[in-house]
Amino acid sequence: xxxxxxxxxxxxxxxxxxxxxxxxxxxxxxxxxxxxxxxxxxxxxxxxxxxxxxxxxxxxxxxxxxxxxxxxxxxxxxxxxxxxxxxxxxxxxxxxxxxxxxxxxxxxxxxxxxxxxxxxxxxxxxxxxxxxxxxxxxxxxxxxxxxxxxxxxxxxxxx
Amino acid sequence: xxxxxxxxxxxxxxxxxxxxxxxxxxxxxxxxxxxxxxxxxxxxxxxxxxxxxxxxxxxxxxxxxxxxxxxxxxxxxxxxxxxxxxxxxxxxxxxxxxxxxxxxxxxxxxxxxxxxxxxxxxxxxxxxxxxxxxxxxxxxxxxxxxxxxxxxxxxxxxxxxxxxxxxxxxxxxxxxxxxxxxxxxxxxxxxxxxxxxxxxxxxxxxxxxxxxxxxxxxxxxxxxx
Numbered sequence: 001x002x003x004x005x006x007x008x009x010x011x012x013x014x015x016x017x018x019x020x021x022x023x024x025x026x027x028x029x030x031x032x033x034x035x036x037x038x039x040x041x042x043x044x045x046x047x048x049x050x051x052x053x054x055x056x057x058x059x060x061x062x063x064x065x066x067x068x069x070x071x072x073x074x075x076x077x078x079x080x081x082x083x084x085x086x087x088x089x090x091x092x093x094x095x096x097x098x099x100x101x102x103x104x105x106x107x108x109x110x111x112x113x114x115x116x117x118x119x120x121x122x123x124x125x126x127x128x129x130x131x132x133x134x135x136x137x138x139x140x141x142x143x144x145x146x147x148x149x150x151x152x153x154x155x156x157x158x159x
Numbered sequence: 160x161x162x163x164x165x166x167x168x169x170x171x172x173x174x175x176x177x178x179x180x181x182x183x184x185x186x187x188x189x190x191x192x193x194x195x196x197x198x199x200x201x202x203x204x205x206x207x208x209x210x211x212x213x214x215x216x217x218x219x220x221x222x223x224x225x226x227x228x229x230x231x232x233x234x235x236x237x238x239x240x241x242x243x244x245x246x247x248x249x250x251x252x253x254x255x256x257x258x259x260x261x262x263x264x265x266x267x268x269x270x271x272x273x274x275x276x277x278x279x280x281x282x283x284x285x286x287x288x289x290x291x292x293x294x295x296x297x298x299x300x301x302x303x304x305x306x307x308x309x310x311x312x313x314x315x316x317x318x319x320x321x322x323x324x325x326x327x328x329x330x331x332x333x334x335x336x337x338x339x340x341x342x343x344x345x346x347x348x349x350x351x352x353x354x355x356x357x358x359x360x361x362x363x364x365x366x367x368x369x370x371x372x373x374x375x376x377x378x379x380x381x382x383x384x
Contacts, residue, residue, distance in 0.1 A: 134280065135243045142279050149279045 006030070006085055009047075015040055020088060029086040037089050038099035038125075041070075045104050048074040049085065052105035057115035062145045065090045066119055068098050091121055093144075100126035118143040182321060189232070189258065190316040192221040193309070196231035198251065200238030203265040203299040207237045215302040220309055228254040233312070235295075235305070239267040239274060240282045252289045260316070262308050263291045266298045273298070 006028055007019045016036055020029040032040050049072040057068045067090050074083040091098050100123035101108045112123045113132040120141035123129055131138060140147060199207060210217040211224060225231045228251045240248055252259070263285050266272030271283035285291065292315060295308040 133243075147279075149277060 006083075010040075013043075015043065023086070027084045027086055029088060031088050031090065034089050034091050034098045037087075038101075041099075041101045041104050044072060044085070044087075048076070048083070051075045052101065052107050053084075055101075055108050055111040055115065057119045057121055059119055059143065059145045060090070063093075065092055066096050066121055066144075067091075068115060068121055070101065096121045097124055098122070099124050100129075102126050117141075120144065183317075185321070186317050186319055190221075190313040192223075193233045193260070193312070193316075194223050194225045194231050195233040195235055196228050196251065196255065197224045197226050198234055198237065198248075200240065200244060201267075203237035203267070206299045206302055207235055207264065207305060210302050210305055215306065217306065217309070220306075220313070222309070228252075229256065231255050232258065233260045233262065234289075235262045235264045236268040236285045236289075237264045237299075239272070240285050240288070241280045242282055243280065245282050245288055248285070249288050260292045260312055261285075261289055262293045262295055262305075262312060264295045264297075264305065264308070265300060266296060269294050269296060 007017065007030065010017050010030075016033060017040070018031040020031050022028055051073040053071040053073050055068070055070050057066060060067050067088050070087040070089075072085050072087065076082065089098050096119075098121055100112055102112060102123070103125065109127075110132060112121075112126055113129060115121050116123060116126075116129050117131045117133050118141060130136070134142065140150070198204075209215055210222075222233075228234075232255070234252060234255065236248065252261070263269050267274065267281070268285040271278070271281050274281035275283050282288065293308045293312045295304060297304050300308075
């Protein structure tokens with residue numbers, strides 16, 4: 001597989017990663033192990049990726065793993081096409097732990113809380129990791145593929 | 160009201176007498192100053208908000224949007240009501256002074272709408288929470304439909320008799336389902352994510368371990384600070 005320049009750069013600096021190919025705009029997607037993610041995030045920030053454009057999470061497959069996706073952009077003055085990269089970090093469902101990038105890109109705060117709320121990825125070192133959309137007392141992760149909607153008693157007689 | 164244009168007050172009829180009942184007079188004054196609460200949770204409120212503007216202009220029906228429930232007579236439940244929002248909606252409704260009216264606006268607040276089949280968080284119809292006077296279907300309803308619902312509500316108020324209204328308010332709600340729910344201690348502690356899910360040491364220890372194992376050439380905390 002053809003490797004992008006960022007993948008080559010990471011290989012040159014002995015950073016463990018795996019290239020997942022390019023999307024339709026030619027932006028490279030890299031897979032990074034959850035254990036390496038906190039240090040590699042700092043490396044990417046120091047390299048110049050100063051803007052976390054989006055963070056999201058999804059359930060890959062029934063019985064499979066969970067993925068946390070980061071879209072990074074390098075914002076500079078006078079640049080028309082800033083460098084971009086997409087990072088995917090996978091975590092096992094039985095113990096989904098991924099280091100938080102809140103202390104590097106502060107905009108990850110609510111987005112990691114939403115990922116925690118919906119698919120149940122536990123972000124280590126996040127300052128206030130708790131539910132953001134669902135009620136505090138909710139049990140379960142609603143956007144996982146194996147989630148079963150709980151039966152709740154509706155009031156049968158309306159007003 | 161401009162006195163010159165008021166048709167009943169011309170030179171010939173200025174001394175005439177109008178006979179009515181106090182009930183009708185009270186109803187008439189209430190229906191011509193229905194103050195709605197500014198309440199909206201999603202797209203229905205966009206349609207409702209266009210009524211405030213000059214094109215649909217619901218001020219001509221005496222509707223002045225109020226931001227406090229204590230000054231409002233009417234609540235249009237514009238938008239999906241989730242189970243997280245439901246206590247707040249009931250609280251807003253209970254803070255409104257009597258007499259108060261509810262228009263269930265949109266499919267979501269009538270039956271749950273497109274969320275009624277498999278949603279885990281939507282209240283299936285706002286009439287499970289508060290008594291509804293007018294059901295206004297649509298997804299979302301057009302502003303003209305809102306005006307139509309207001310006209311129907313005004314018609315309903317104009318026929319109202321004060322004793323009936325107080326009787327219907329005091330009627331007991333009866334529950335046909337004998338559910339087996341029972342109240343438990345609140346799990347809202349702020350630290351539930353460790354208690355409920357992960358029986359493991361604190362997050363600080365684990366992350367420092369993984370950090371030391373990783374082969375980063377530069378320590379991250381130096382770079383961040």
